[in-house]
Amino acid sequence: MKRFRPRLRPFARALPIGAASAASAACVMLGACSHRDETAWQGYVEGEFVYLASSQSGKLTRLDVARGQHVDANAVVFTLESVDEANALRQAQQQLAAASAQFADLRTGKRAPEVGVTSAQLAQAVATARKAELQSARDEAQYRAGGIPKGQLDDSRAAADAARAQVRELTDAVEVARLPGRPQQLLAQAAFVEAAQAAVAQAQWKLDQTRVAAPAGGRVYDTLYRVGEWVQAGSPVVQMLPPQNVKVRFFVPQAVVGSLAPGRALTIRCDGCASDVAARITYVSSSAEYTPPVIYSNESRSKLVFMVEARPSVDDAQRLHPGQPVSVTLR
Numbered sequence: 001m002k003r004f005r006p007r008l009r010p011f012a013r014a015l016p017i018g019a020a021s022a023a024s025a026a027c028v029m030l031g032a033c034s035h036r037d038e039t040a041w042q043g044y045v046e047g048e049f050v051y052l053a054s055s056q057s058g059k060l061t062r063l064d065v066a067r068g069q070h071v072d073a074n075a076v077v078f079t080l081e082s083v084d085e086a087n088a089l090r091q092a093q094q095q096l097a098a099a100s101a102q103f104a105d106l107r108t109g110k111r112a113p114e115v116g117v118t119s120a121q122l123a124q125a126v127a128t129a130r131k132a133e134l135q136s137a138r139d140e141a142q143y144r145a146g147g148i149p150k151g152q153l154d155d156s157r158a159a160a161d162a163a164r165a166q167v168r169e170l171t172d173a174v175e176v177a178r179l180p181g182r183p184q185q186l187l188a189q190a191a192f193v194e195a196a197q198a199a200v201a202q203a204q205w206k207l208d209q210t211r212v213a214a215p216a217g218g219r220v221y222d223t224l225y226r227v228g229e230w231v232q233a234g235s236p237v238v239q240m241l242p243p244q245n246v247k248v249r250f251f252v253p254q255a256v257v258g259s260l261a262p263g264r265a266l267t268i269r270c271d272g273c274a275s276d277v278a279a280r281i282t283y284v285s286s287s288a289e290y291t292p293p294v295i296y297s298n299e300s301r302s303k304l305v306f307m308v309e310a311r312p313s314v315d316d317a318q319r320l321h322p323g324q325p326v327s328v329t330l331r
Helices: 017-030 083-108 112-144 150-178 183-208
Strands: 040-047 050-052 058-063 076-080 211-213 218-223 238-241 246-253 265-270 277-284 305-312 325-330
Touching (some): 076 238, 083 183, 246 325, 265 305
Antiparallel strands (some): 040 246, 058 076, 218 238, 246 305, 277 305
């Protein structure tokens, strides 16, 4: 098929209205027929939408936003039913309380009343031992005087020895009762406490996931569920667009792409915009994107175009809408 190459001829009279319109349209597409020095490239507005979803499944109980509404950062946009999550949190908290109480009990040893009972037994044994010592001393004197036989003295000495042994036993028992649990028992119980704390944190996180908030301020573009519907985990409920996610895409010929770099200032013009919108280049494609269907050039290299992306400021981005056609010029 033979490629059409327009030939420019001088006109002795003004172009008809239809021809002038066609020529104007061609000039707009190329950005090459302007009488000014600046060249305009055609592009469009694109939005990187944020889809808000929960990691939990449940019935949608509240939808706090509507399509077209502006929401602030951290504002709750929807809530799921959370009965199971709340019960799981309470259970985890009670288990943590039980594990912590057991750990504290091991660290303090036996209860004070138990220690008191053993201490009373020790006092009684001390009194018994003192009495046995006195009896043994009297029997020693009686034996030396010939008043008692040797067997009675031996019994008295044995009773005194037994009483002293009882005192030593109960003294050790009191000290043991005041000691905390063994080191390995303490380590094991401390691990139970940490596991219970982790379970509480996990249950709290799951409960928090039933209330989803906006990660940034922006406009709600769509709501995908109604109140009362069941929402699967990971299914988007609200589609929103923060202004910082608005960008402009346009295409430039290969002769120009080398002069563009991230950070370069641009001016964006759009129909209905009261004033121009300032933006800066954020991305320049390293490879050719596509060839337009109609090429108004005599050089084949001009068929190659490269995609460029630019972002306006957050305030100016609110004036632009995804899909809106724009023209871009360098500043």
